[in-house]
Amino acid sequence: MAKTEISNVIRRLRFEHGEMTQQSLAERVGCTRQTILLLEQGRYVPSLALALKIARVFGRTVDEVFQLEEKR
């Protein structure tokens, strides 16, 4: 069975938004900097609520920020 992973483009979006820091993004979406760091490195899958908040900060839809990848 194929393994599914969720990747994201948060790091790129942060830099496109005035080099927003991880701390600043964390404060805006109400989580810790650790969580943002883990998200960017693909080591944490956010809840739908957090994914929506992050997408809203960047003015994007959730599937523009997060992508489902299937790996064999």
Added chain:
Amino acid sequence: MSVILWAILALGAGAAAVAFGARRTLVRPPPLELPPGEELAPTVLQRLARRSLAWGCALVVAAGGIVVWAGPAAFYRRDAVRIAVTLLLLAALVVLAGFAFQASAWSRRSDGPLDERDRTILDKAPSLEGGPMLVTLALWVVGLQQAFWGAGAVPMVYLYLLFWSVLMVKSLTLPLGVLIGYRRS
């Protein structure tokens, strides 16, 4: 040795083997990529868990040290030993219960310092309690049975020590489970 003793020994050995095997096969995540010279600050829950675990362990070790130094029988004979050990264990319990209450209070507050990852780690942490408690109980039963097999009875003081040790193991595993949760994720 009785069949029961063998069964407990086997269960204890089995539990230790399972714990050892689980640790060996634990997938260790790669280290976080951080800019050179930068350190990732621990979360408030991590800091509280570290402090509580350090104080809790120190107090439990101090209480255990007095019991070992004076001997369990001194519990009956010497009020000073009984009071000192009880006070140390109560202090450890206050520290560890304080951690549990504070973490729970933070977790309930939507505007509190915990985020969803902290809450997930906190929710999963109690799953660590069962194994160490069972191993502690098994070790006590095996030890007491070995020590007092000939006498046919166990001095009551050991029931008190057994209760406190299981309670302490249960209380210590919560902050430990939280710290392990952060390491695993």
